[in-house]
Amino acid sequence: MARPKIAPKNQGLDPRLYCEYAGLVRLQAQVESFSLLPHLNSGSVLSGRHHSLFRGRGLNFEELRHYQTGDDIRNLDWKVTMRTGKPHVRSYTEEKDRNVMVCIDQRSGMFFSSTQVMKSVVAAELGAMCGWRVLKDGDRVGFVIAADNALYHSKAKRSQHDFLAQLKRLSKANQRLNVQSLNSDKVDFGHWVSLLKRMKLKQSTFIIISDWRDCEDHHLDHLKQLQQHNDVLAVTISDPFEQALPKDLVKMKWVIGDGRYQLNLDNQTKVAAASAGLAEQTTKQRQSVAELMAMKRLPHIELDTSGNHIAQFKKQVGRR
Structure with a gap:
């Protein structure tokens, strides 16, 4: 007899800090x-991708449409063609693996x-x-x-x-x-x-x-x-x-760091400069990644x- 599956137990960690x-x-x-x-x-922003990129597991019927120059005549639907008097073809998409x-x-x-x-x-x-x-x-x-x-x-x-x-x-x-x-x-x-x-x-x-x-x-x-x-x-x-620091941060007298270097945000000029730097870096990063995504x-x-x-x-x- 197969043993029943036992769901893993929680460790009791704070889910905001750690995943279990x-x-x-x-x-x-x-x-x-x-x-x-x-x-x-069809309503997804990602729809229509990967129609012929990958090795297929089979074909799925997609639509019945009028014949166009270059269509494979083996896909002609003769019943619809005879009934309407106009050539129609069955269109398929490939399943992907x-x-x-x-x-x-x-x-x-x-x-x-x-x-x-x-x-x-x-x-x-x-x-x-x-x-x-x-x-x-x-x-x-x-x-x-x-x-x-x-x-x-x-x-x-x-x-x-x-x-x-x-x-x-x-x-x-x-x-x-x-x-x-x-x-x-x-x-x-x-x-x-x-x-x-x-x-x-x-x-x-x-x-x-x-x-x-x-x-x-x-x-x-x-x-x-x-x-x-x-x-x-x-x-x-x-x-x-990471995009902009609060303007009232100077009142909190924060010290920020990356594990090696620290910056004491003890005046408004430092806060404004740090915030501007973050905004510039974030904008550049977004533009670069968006350009990568635009390729496909x-x-x-x-x-x-x-x-x-x-x-x-x-x-x-x-x-x-």
């Missing part, structure tokens, strides 16, 4: 209400929030949801996890057992983070992109979930090369404080730390 393996498993219940490429509704690599940023810079939920938690939960959706669609899913100490990756598989093992690794990487975390030199965005290129995948989908803060122009050039033979979907997670006419998905990231994501990729 049990919580990532429960996100499976969320996948029925949104779609990923190419299984999308995809490799999807979900790339999740769990480095020290993601352990931040000025509102409700850490960026690292948002990224982990979105990554888990995407993985569950891919498995639900019958495709293969793999993970690339950028932790603060190393880059971890797994081959794309159509295996729930392997996927659950990756969720455990993801939760451990998430729970390693704290205010004293420092990134290893081997986990910067350049090393991350190099790992993706070394996989030498084609006709695959990469979902990159990050704050993109250390992504530079030459890194984007490499991703554009990757985009030529694959689809790269960018998900940016940002916090309001994909949207740049932007989420925040307000705690509404799941609803925001579902709205932007399209509900079922």
Whole structure:
């Protein structure tokens, strides 16, 4: 007799600060209400993608339409043609069998929030949801996890057992983070992109979930090369404080830092200068990532730390 499945237990961690393996498993219940490429509704901003990119599992009837020059005469619908007196053809779309690599940023810079939920938690939960959706669609899913100490990756598989093992690794990487975390030199965005290129995948989908803060122009050039033979979907997670600082911050006498350097915001001039710098960096980053997405006419998905990231994501990729 097979043993009944036992749901994983919670560890009792604050869900705003850390994600737990049990919580990532429960996100499976969320996948029925949104779609990923190419299984999308006609009203979705992502609809119409991937009609002939990937190896097919079969053909789905799409529409009956008038014959046009160049159509394959083998697709003529003779019954409709005879009834209407005008040639009609049956149009089909190919079912796809995809490799999807979900790339999740769990480095020290993601352990931040000025509102409700850490960026690292948002990224982990979105990554888990995407993985569950891919498995639900019958495709293969793999993970690339950028932790603060190393880059971890797994081959794309159509295996729930392997996927659950990756969720455990993801939760451990998430729970390693704290205010004293420092990134290893081997986990910067350049090393991350190099790992993706070394996989030498084609006709695959990469979902990159990050704050993109250390992504530079030459890194984007490499991703554009990757985009030529694959689809790269960018998900940016940002916090309001990373775009502009509150004007009354000087009264709080904050000291901000990146783990190595600190800045004492003890006057309005410093606050204004820091805020202007953040705004400039954010604008440049958005423009660069949007340009990458424009190569395949994909949207740049932007989420925040307000705690509404799941609803925001579902709205932007399209509900079922």
